[in-house]
Amino acid sequence: MNQAAPASFRWLARLSAVTVLVGIGAGLSGLVVSYLLHLLEHITYGFGEGTFLDELPTPSNLHRVLALLIAGVIGGVGWWALRRFTRKVVSVEAAVTGTKMPTVATLGNVALQIVIVGLGASIGREVAPRELAAFVSGWISDRTGTTSRERRILVACGAGAGLAAVYDVPLGGAVFAVEILLAELSLTTIVPALVTSSIAALVASVVTSHHALYTVPRVDLSPSLVVWSVLAGPVFGFGALGFVRLAKWAGDRRPKTWTIMIVMPAIFTGVGLLSILFPQILGNGRALGQLGLTGTAPLGFIALVVVFKLVSTVGTIGAGAAGGTLTPSLALGSGMGAVLGGLWLFVFPGSGISAFALVAASAFLAASMKAPVTALVLVLEFTGQGFTLLVPTMLAIGGAMAVGYTLDRRRRLVGAA
Template identity: 45%
Template sequence: MVLPESSLHTEIKVRSRARSLFALSFVVILTGIGAGLGGMLLAMLLHGIQHLAYGYGQDSLTSHESFLIGVSSASPSRRILALTLCGLVAGLGWWAIYRFGRPLVGIKKAVSPDGPAMPVKTTLCHALLQIITVALGSPLGREVAPREVGALVAAWLSRKAQLAPDTHRLLIACGAGAGLAAVYNVPLGGAMFVLEGLVGVFSWPAAIMALATSAIGAAVAWVGLGAQVQYVVPSLALTPGLLAWALIAGPFFGLAAHGFVQLTGRARINAARGWRLPVLSLINFTLVGCVAVYLPQVLGNGKGPAQLGFDNELSLGLAAALLLAKVLVTSSSLRAGAEGGLLTPALAIGALMAILLGGLWSLAWPGIELGAFAIVGAAAFLAASMSMPITAIVLVAEFTRIDHDFLVPIILAVVGSVCMSRLCEVVGGVKR
């Protein structure tokens, strides 16, 4: 029996769509697996270097022994030596990348229409340098590296499958989100980062792909890292005083976050290049090591200070000292030419600032634990500094596994924070 020409064309189209859908599904699954493996291996490398540099927990690369305990137990001379080495690695490493590598392409630029491709070798070296320096004590974040590796995996798979340009760019964003989900065990946060931070619009195909890749990435990373919670938070009471504080304090976090973004943005624009990069990097990180003699909590991406804040283990004086030190060493490291993320540093800065504001609030309305202030403030500062309120709320919820009711003060503070930050941008004529 011979089919009519119109029916034959319809059948060909159906089969072609089925093959395309199958190829896309296969690429999505492989992207999640590849990003998960990449994030897991980078995290294991981070742990291994930390343990070797500071002499703790060397029995296992997947050990979850606290980095803060490790650096606090290390001798002052070892802290300075580790940070001096960090300065040498950072300075010479990024000098070599800028001198001999191809121009770096950020993920946001890669997912934009007509965006250039990310150079594979240069991007991999860039990611590895971030992990190595953060492991040695750099105060910047480690989240950019797994995002870059996930994006590279997705881009390679998409090109092999010859997917359409729009789908190719979406997969790069999904690979980045899956890398974030893998290294922090935040499957929903990784998906929200894709939709809110990289794609910028919501559609069901994008949501399904982002959720699938992030969930697969997180699950794959469990093999080597376990299904660990990033921050262990004690049971905290939700009180009317905390709700009132969240309403009032939210705009203050937005104002502070706007200033932090301006400070770090200028530091990156004016970052050292050429021969100045290795020189300033060595000086900067050696000075950071000297600061760590008295404040070991300042080393690393900021997870230690944030955890101390959530645990109610910081006095107001120590919180103030750490807040000032964290802002200074983060901006100075960017100015010296080092690279890294600002997610965890912003989380720590928000928590430390919240402890100070909460301490003042407790004079008028006592009975609220400082850890409760810290969680709410961390979310508010993170939301405004990243300009991604929903992603910040989801990330803090997954980071801490807080009670559902705690979302109310978090959302109130985030709304006030983001509104104030946007107002500052309008007044200052700043676009992000």
């Protein structure tokens, strides 16, 4: 007993120290990604803080098209070289299971994502900090003598902390690690997830904004919103499932040879030309998300931006670019919610359009990620909203998730038959 106690204390002290190091490493990863993105956006579009929607129309039409063309050329050549001459990029999910992330391929993949997103490519920015943080966490774990289970938890927590750092969402990053990457709810996963995400967000706060990612007008609960949430939840489930399948379809058909050096610049230039009329399609989706959450534009215009954002994001993935779909999913849900909520108000007046967009963003994101708790927490942190709309949001998420579960179950039954 006397010998076991010091051994247990040493184990706990060592693991605690490693967890803190992972949090710091993830925070530095998020800090680097955020700084480089802000720097590139400032050089390209002349802004660093503020929303993409407010600042983007400043550059000329030619400026935007050229920026996307350059992004396509750099991305096409870069990913061709990376996939031709280096080892295969290892995803965060594979890294959690124990697969080592190759140094050159990982860092190159992260760098290319930063470049194309900073230049305005229509894809999420959240994969780069997750990959870099997972790589750093794996490196720390390997050099501190952790067990395979400890390494798995630390890499997952590091990846979630990378997300927390770049968006200043400490709780969302922790829940992401536990619900999505680990799929295990226990003290051994919750505690390190909370610690690493908190530390990472604190470290990255040197360069990240302390304000909510989205500015949302006052939202109110109403019977109209509750009824709409029940009816519209499954609609967002179908929409999210369609987006996920389109993205997978496009990813499976991306160029795998030198043709990427032609396809990517061509598609990116097409997105740039489309942005002349709809500049809100550029970037990771923040512009469309803000457009839906404010609800100040005509519903027809928002609907068109939703369609073209979907096309541009799927096209960017199909062109061979790596990146995320988290913020694009939130944006698509927000835009859809603003349009459908605006139309619903003609039938059953109640809450403002912002409330409908907020509920829809949560439901769409939950269904696309298959992670209801993560989506709910992320939207709450992204918008800085409290629990006013918690009931309709949970109802909509439930309806959206039910669609995905039912269709997956049906597909499994058909496959088994």
